[in-house]
Amino acid sequence: MKIIAIGRNYAEHAKELNNPVPTTPVIFMKPDTALLKDNKPFYHPDFSEDIHHEIELVLKICKEGKHINEKFAADYYDEIGLGIDFTARDIQSRHKEKGLPWELAKGFDGSAPISNFIPKAQFEDLYNLNLRLDVNGQTRQNGNTKDLLFSFEKIIAFVSQYITLKKGDLIFTGTPEGVSAVKPGDHLQGYLQDQKLLDFQVK
C-alpha cells in the first residue's frame, strides 16, 4: 500500500505558513513504514527540533483505479478515518528554500499515525465534518471539511491521472490551521465529529 498526502488543502493553513493558496493539488507521499496504528506512542526523532502535528481526514481506497473521472470518484473510497501528518518543519523549511524534495521532513518512521476507519455511509455529509486535535487537553486545531480547497473526489481524480490507486491505499487530505510543535510528554487526542479516534502520547 502507499500513502498519498495533499498539502495546502485548507486556505487558512496555507496562509499560516506563508504559502500561496494552490490552484492544483500539492501532492507528496509517505512510505508504509511511516504508519503508526492502534494509538501506539510516537517517538520524537532527534533529527528535528520542530515536529509539527497536522490533523487530517484520511480516505481509504477500496478499489483499483486509474484516470478516475471525478463523477465516479466517490465509489473509490468507502471508509474514512483520522491521521496525523507529522512534519519536521525545520527540515521542510530548509528543503523548501533549496527547492529539494520533502521526504525527510514528511516520510520518517512514525510520521503517519492513523485511527481506525469508519464506513463513510455512517456520516450524513462528508463535507461538513469537524476534525479537532487537542494537545494536553487544549484544542490546537479545529477544522471542518467544508473548508477543503479540493474535494475528496477532485483529489482522487487528480492523483489517479498520474498514479494508479489500489485497494488499501490511504490519502491524507490536508490539515486545517493551527499546526504547532509537539514535544515528548505531550498527549494528543483527535476527534472526528466529537468521536475520539486518536489518543496517544509523544515520547
Ligand code: MG
Ligand atoms: Mg499535511
